[in-house]
Amino acid sequence: MKRNVLLFGLIIGVILCANMIIMVNMMYSNTDFKGNDVVGYAAMIILFSLIFFGVRNYKNKQLGGYISFGNALKMGSLIALVGSTLYVVVWLFYYYLFVPDFIDVYTEYVLTTCAPEDLQAKTAQLADFKEMYKNPLFVILITYSEILPVGLLVALVSALLLKRMPKPNLD
Known part of the structure; x- marks a missing residue:
């Protein structure tokens, strides 16, 4: 089980990290960049669908089908945790070493896309967020909160689809 968890979790994590770095670089290099949360979460769901294949692989090759x-959910959740942890660790290094002004760039981006009547409230909200982002623990928690719930949801669906218990022998 450990092998599958690590293999599929690391594959998911590496692809998530590559996507994150590409998207952040696009935001930095293109002032007209228009992010799309729906596309971002759809990409996460597609990547996390590897959880299904990881659990299915283990079920078929190690457990006789x-x-x-519970075991499927546990394994799927562990795969999601490995992938999400890699994502969080890479974000921490990338943020602190390469894009320490990310919050400023992000704030500017959000405020330029904000409706004029919401500008004051959004400015205050982003100022609070910037202050909280100074705490590395907050950075870790907020980064996990954007990625791990999607993985856990896919793990739950995968467990529901893959659960299969042997039929009891009535002889």
């Missing part, structure tokens, strides 16, 4: 809901 049977896995309980």
